[in-house]
Amino acid sequence: MPIDRRELMLGAAASAWIMPQTVLAATTGHSAKPFPLAAIRLRPSDYATAVEVNRLYLHRLSPDRLLHNFRKYAGLEPKAELYGGWESDTIAGHTLGHYLTALVQTWEQTGDGEMRQRADYIVTELAEAQAKRGTGYVGALGRKRKDGTIVDGEEIFPEIMKGQIKSGGFDLNGAWSPLYTVHKLFAGLLDVHAGWGNAQAMTLLVGLAGYFERVFAALDDAQTQEVLGCEYGGLNESYAELYARTGDRRWLAMARKLYDRRVLDPLAAREDKLANFHANTQVPKLIGLARLYELTGAEKDRTAATFFWERVTGHHSYVIGGNADREYFTAPDTIAQHITEQTCEHCNTYNMLKLTRHLYGWQPDGALFDYYERAHLNHVMSAQDPSTGGFTYMTPLMTGAPREYSTVKDDAFWCCVGSGMESHAKHGESIFWEDDAGGLIVNLYIPADADWARRKAKLTLDTRYPFEPESRLTFTRVKAGRFPVALRVPGWAAGKAAVTVNGSAVTPVFQRGYAIIDRRWIAGDTVAITLPLELRIEEASGDADTIAILRGPMVMAADLGPASVKWDKADPALVGSDLLAAFTPAATPGRYATRGIGRPADLEFVPFYKQYQRQSAVYFKRFSDAAWVRQEAAFTAEQARLKDIAARSVDTMFLGEMQPERDHGLTSEISYPVAYRGRNGRDARSGGYFEFAMKTKPGPLVLQATYWGDERSRTFDILVDNVKVATQTLNADKPGQFFDVDYPLPEGLTRGKAQVKVRFLPHDRSSAGPVFGVRLYTVKPGVTV
Incomplete structure (x- = not known):
């Protein structure tokens, strides 16, 4: 329906x-479209800084290094060395697609001509690589063979056309999300074509589209679905857009097939x-x-x-x-x-x-x-x-x-x-939009100048929002006439927006989340909106006492110090019946200090997004004064339990940490270190294992392993000196927490031994773990296991 x-x-x-x-019951039936990016110039703000920093980053990157594999796999000599990271893996080439799009957008946003020149150069290089291959295909993705060598990823596609498909969530016949990578290149070329009508980009696109049309034409429906089980990005969008540009219904059919x-x-x-x-x-x-x-x-x-x-x-x-x-x-x-x-x-x-x-x-x-x-x-x-x-x-x-x-x-x-x-x-x-009736919509309060072609207008939006409440829109030039201006009133403002025109208060129409002023506008007119930037509390879904603090649209965070200093303290909590009353604004807008509600100490709150090299607390447990007393008691009891087990521990294995794994002689296959919620661990995938030595002592012993309670379904065996002592199934049994499982060991298994080998072995098509630590400890005197 x-x-x-x-x-x-x-x-x-x-x-x-x-x-x-x-939310209003009525609809207007209007559609809307954003102003072209090239019509916008940002005024000084954090957003303008971000664009400039990114522009310099794009200049720093080398097109020839990003083109390395495109040329190499086409049989052409690369002009520069290959980049590292993911670009040296089988997903190579995805970055170039993003880079093309970013070049076009930066040229539009800033007018930097070097961006356009680089994009045109890359298209020319890709055209040479496509022509050299002669199949329509062009790409840099790799394929990892069984011996570990990485070769041209195109060799997987003839296999797939023959029905030889080995598809997983991110691996397709030994290539890492190859159609995802194809989509990024497809999207970048579409953007270059749209940006200034680069005809060579369209030629590349048609060749590439035809190549994969042939690949999918060889597959039946079941095989197509099997291939699509591996990440394919938004390749359906790219084919749909190619159809929109060319009118060729072949591409529409392909967009439909990628479902x-x-x-x-x-x-x-x-x-x-x-x-x-x-x-x-x-x-x-x-x-x-x-x-x-x-x-x-x-x-x-x-x-x-x-x-x-x-x-x-x-x-x-x-x-x-x-x-x-x-x-x-x-x-x-x-x-x-x-x-x-x-x-x-x-x-x-x-x-x-x-x-x-x-x-x-x-x-x-x-x-x-x-x-x-x-x-x-x-x-x-x-x-x-x-x-x-x-x-x-x-x-x-x-x-x-x-x-x-x-x-x-x-x-x-x-x-x-x-x-x-x-x-x-x-x-x-996305700052300025116009609806199909010719009205102006202001959706984001970001300082900018804009050209509005339909009204032959120039606009200036001045604001320090979200740090200060007022945003002021001025028509520095406009073809005089009557039309509506809609200023977004966020839901959190609860309708408390104040609007002025040329300094005088007006009463707008409030509809669909906007304050709308419909009048005859002339050059020099200014309309301003003031929004209440008050603090408020939001509860996290799943627990009404897990909360965050916001100021207007801005998420606030407690500043916990520099990122270079490891955070090893208890998570801060907020205690009291009226938390927001205990926040005191600082001299700098958007900063607050708390008084008497922070545990274990009061906190300074700052805008979360600015915590680039700082540590933060965003979500807090909320307690009444009485509940906090109970929480402290429970915390004390848990610490006593952990202290008791630590005192009886014979050996502890910190999985996922280099030195402990070396000290315990860890060996493994198809096994990987993991980190989650501040704890390191290790897992093993189907066909693999991990094993390590642990010291023993005389008497009854318990092997304890720590797991995360929300793991997707998996089953594995735990062996001690090649004897199975347990089969463990994880299936989201203890949501939102780490938990320990104790495995009492038969005394005969450890008697007379200085150490034992502990192995975690996944069942077929399953995983073992992740395991976030293993401990061997003695049984408390007088307790039977």
């Missing part, structure tokens, strides 16, 4: 940042089955469906895209607007159980903002931009370090977890480096 705007927005109102006040039924059919049926799916693998698929809806009007595509957006923003997102823990969606409304050092992959939010723009363009509603603003300010802006130009992969929300940025060595090239260089090239893209 098709979803209408009212259903969408009423569902989204469950989200903490989409308030019911912004992962396992993920997309439930969404089209308005079913949330997102838990345990890799998050960023899915978002681009929905962007593709959104583009297909725009081109074909298919309601099923619209339903899937809108339902997905509503579920993710309202039921799977953190306070900063990001989503996913360890890259995966969890069960809906369980954020409080997943506040870790691996939250909020940047690529996810980059793509969610793209999806939001599609939905907004169909039927504008300010509530959509309430989400957009939050994620853009708090997540995207935190993901770039302005001192280095580096990017985060994750933006951790666990207390004391520092952000990790890519370095000036340019040796990472994660996916989020690619989406990062795009995100910070285009901070002006």
